[in-house]
Amino acid sequence: MSIDLHGISKTFGDFHALRDVTVGLERGKLTALLGPSGGGKSTLLRIVAGLEVPDAGRVYLDGADMTDVPARRRGIGFVFQHYAAFPHLTVRDNVGFGLKIRRVDNATMKRRVDELLGLVHLDGLADRYPSELSGGQRQRMALARALAVQPTLLLLDEPFGALDVKVRQELRTWLRELHEQVNATTVFVTHDQEEAMELADQIVLINDGRIEQVGTPDELYDHPANAFVMSFLGATTQLGSRLVRPHDIEIFVDRTADAVEAMVERIRGLGFHSRVDAVLPDGATVTVQVTRAHAQQLELAAGDVVFLRAIPGTTMRATVDAAAYASQPMTHASG
Amino acid sequence: MRSRLLLRVTALGYLTALLLVPVAMIGYRTFAHGIAPVWDALTTPAAQHALYLSVLVTAIAVPVNVVFGVVAGIALARRRMPAPRLVDLLINLPFAMSPVVIGLALFTLYGRGGWVGDWLAAHGLQVLFSIPGLVLATAFVCLPFVVREIVPVVEEIGAEQEQAAATLGANGWTTFWRITLPALRWALAYGVVLSTARALGEFGAVSIVSGDIVGQTQTLPLLVDERFRNFDATGAYSAGFALAVISVLVLTAMTVLSRRKERPQ
Numbered sequence: 001m002s003i004d005l006h007g008i009s010k011t012f013g014d015f016h017a018l019r020d021v022t023v024g025l026e027r028g029k030l031t032a033l034l035g036p037s038g039g040g041k042s043t044l045l046r047i048v049a050g051l052e053v054p055d056a057g058r059v060y061l062d063g064a065d066m067t068d069v070p071a072r073r074r075g076i077g078f079v080f081q082h083y084a085a086f087p088h089l090t091v092r093d094n095v096g097f098g099l100k101i102r103r104v105d106n107a108t109m110k111r112r113v114d115e116l117l118g119l120v121h122l123d124g125l126a127d128r129y130p131s132e133l134s135g136g137q138r139q140r141m142a143l144a145r146a147l148a149v150q151p152t153l154l155l156l157d158e159p160f161g162a163l164d165v166k167v168r169q170e171l172r173t174w175l176r177e178l179h180e181q182v183n184a185t186t187v188f189v190t191h192d193q194e195e196a197m198e199l200a201d202q203i204v205l206i207n208d209g210r211i212e213q214v215g216t217p218d219e220l221y222d223h224p225a226n227a228f229v230m231s232f233l234g235a236t237t238q239l240g241s242r243l244v245r246p247h248d249i250e251i252f253v254d255r256t257a258d259a260v261e262a263m264v265e266r267i268r269g270l271g272f273h274s275r276v277d278a279v280l281p282d283g284a285t286v287t288v289q290v291t292r293a294h295a296q297q298l299e300l301a302a303g304d305v306v307f308l309r310a311i312p313g314t315t316m317r318a319t320v321d322a323a324a325y326a327s328q329p330m331t332h333a334s335g
Numbered sequence: 336m337r338s339r340l341l342l343r344v345t346a347l348g349y350l351t352a353l354l355l356v357p358v359a360m361i362g363y364r365t366f367a368h369g370i371a372p373v374w375d376a377l378t379t380p381a382a383q384h385a386l387y388l389s390v391l392v393t394a395i396a397v398p399v400n401v402v403f404g405v406v407a408g409i410a411l412a413r414r415r416m417p418a419p420r421l422v423d424l425l426i427n428l429p430f431a432m433s434p435v436v437i438g439l440a441l442f443t444l445y446g447r448g449g450w451v452g453d454w455l456a457a458h459g460l461q462v463l464f465s466i467p468g469l470v471l472a473t474a475f476v477c478l479p480f481v482v483r484e485i486v487p488v489v490e491e492i493g494a495e496q497e498q499a500a501a502t503l504g505a506n507g508w509t510t511f512w513r514i515t516l517p518a519l520r521w522a523l524a525y526g527v528v529l530s531t532a533r534a535l536g537e538f539g540a541v542s543i544v545s546g547d548i549v550g551q552t553q554t555l556p557l558l559v560d561e562r563f564r565n566f567d568a569t570g571a572y573s574a575g576f577a578l579a580v581i582s583v584l585v586l587t588a589m590t591v592l593s594r595r596k597e598r599p600q
Contacts, residue, residue, distance in 0.1 A: 072504045072505060080499060101509060
């Protein structure tokens with residue numbers, strides 16, 4: 001199902017969740033709505049689902065105006081961060097809920113539910129109650145429940161946000177596979193740029209109720225529309241008045257054209273990479289990421305004087321409009 | 336350690352003196368002359384009718400309050416009520432107000448010369464000194480119990496389960512019956528038990544609106560009162576004992592239910 005949003009605005013009291021958002025999402029794609037908490041991405045997803053009504057703007061699904069159509073008639077599947085399992089129903093009855101509403105006969109329902117439980121690897125747990133499942137299992141049950149009614153649009157609101165790191169990684173891989181299998185358009189909300197980069201065909205970066213940029217993960221990483229996008233998608237450091245990726249800075253031991261002088265403050269090995277913190281004459285710290293081999297070859301030590309230069313032609317953004325978030329180097333590198 | 340012991344002894348002593356001994360005394364006095372007089376006192380036509388009337392009034396007032404309680408409880412918890420603080424306050428009013436005052440209020444409104452009473456009487460409906468009056472008074476005093484149980488549970492479960500049901504194609508009615516109501520079932524059962532206990536034992540408001548006509552508008556607590564005033568000790572104790580037995584049953588049900596409530600599913 002294709003999604004077209006025109007001029008969507010939404011306020012909660014005097015908080016502007018969305019400000020005149022217009023965006024189109026193609027059919028069949030796996031799209032991430034990415035952005036910091038409180039930026040409006042969940043609200044946008046809930047408006048697409050019909051769980052929130054926009055104050056202004058229209059929602060088109062496959063070209064049809066669905067703004068005033070209730071959630072139950074939009075043909076969507078929705079997965080909540082905290083699962084929204086029905087605690088008084090067994091796993092089988094949870095998954096079969098949508099089919100029961102549609103008065104599907106018992107034999108068909110049993111077959112469909114068994115199929116879905118197989119798909120989400122919950123075979124054999126059909127008679128359990130949600131309270132007897134782990135978080136990961138509950139979320140897979142919720143996914144099976146959403147898929148049971150064969151939605152052409154699958155919406156997931158921070159689906160892995162409440163799970164621990166290992167389970168989250170498993171479910172990510174598995175969601176990607178599932179998306180290929182079920183042939184639905186999938187949109188998920190996340191604040192984790194690594195999750196968005198790894199999973200999505202397309203990223204919609206939302207901040208402060210506005211869309212900052214729409215594009216493939218590579219487009220956003222290599223051609224960020226502004227300093228915010230650049231700093232949100234991956235690590236950045238400030239070199240002079242420019243925002244640069246730490247791995248896009250060259251270190252020279254000898255004086256080199258266009259390179260600025262700095263003093264090595266500290267070096268840390270991070271496995272394959274090493275991280276070098278160097279202080280400029282004006283006191284600002286620059287973070288540089290080099291391979292371990294290169295760091296050893298340079299024989300750097302704290303207190304050494306080095307010369308730093310952005311690799312010519314690399315992605316840089318002026319920091320004048322980015323003072324607020326450029327001061328958090330490396331925070332996104334580890335996810 | 337010593338202070339803790341003192342605390343326990345004080346608490347238990349207070350309970351014993353205030354509750355346990357008097358209630359035990361009723362049991363003792365009731366059966367002081369054996370079972371036969373008790374049986375006789377409970378099987379007089381007046382006693383039979385009083386028991387029947389108490390059960391009947393409870394059986395009408397409690398379901399009415401359940402329906403109101405669920406609707407008002409959900410509306411309050413979901414902030415879909417205009418002036419929610421005022422409504423909340425009003426719902427608590429029967430807790431704060433003496434039942435006798437409630438009875439008087441109903442009396443002035445529904446009695447002769449009352450705004451509603453005269454109009455209803457002109458249309459052939461007698462409220463005071465008949466079953467509608469008893470139901471009204473009982474429903475009034477029991478009003479808060481179901482609402483107070485429902486509100487915190489609705490707030491705790493949140494709206495996501497209902498929204499999930501909506502995305503799966505369920506309309507509001509289906510969602511209510513299949514998702515919301517099952518989630519409320521233990522809180523509701525607890526509220527019903529509390530209301531039932533209160534309804535069966537209600538005296539103050541009922542005594543004003545009932546007229547206390549033997550065999551017609553006399554409920555079980557009114558019967559106890561009448562027999563007590565007429566120096567019919569065995570009769571009063573027997574009827575009182577019947578009420579106490581009902582209380583113990585209710586208490587047992589509450590204990591069982593509150594355990595279920597604490598571990599939802």
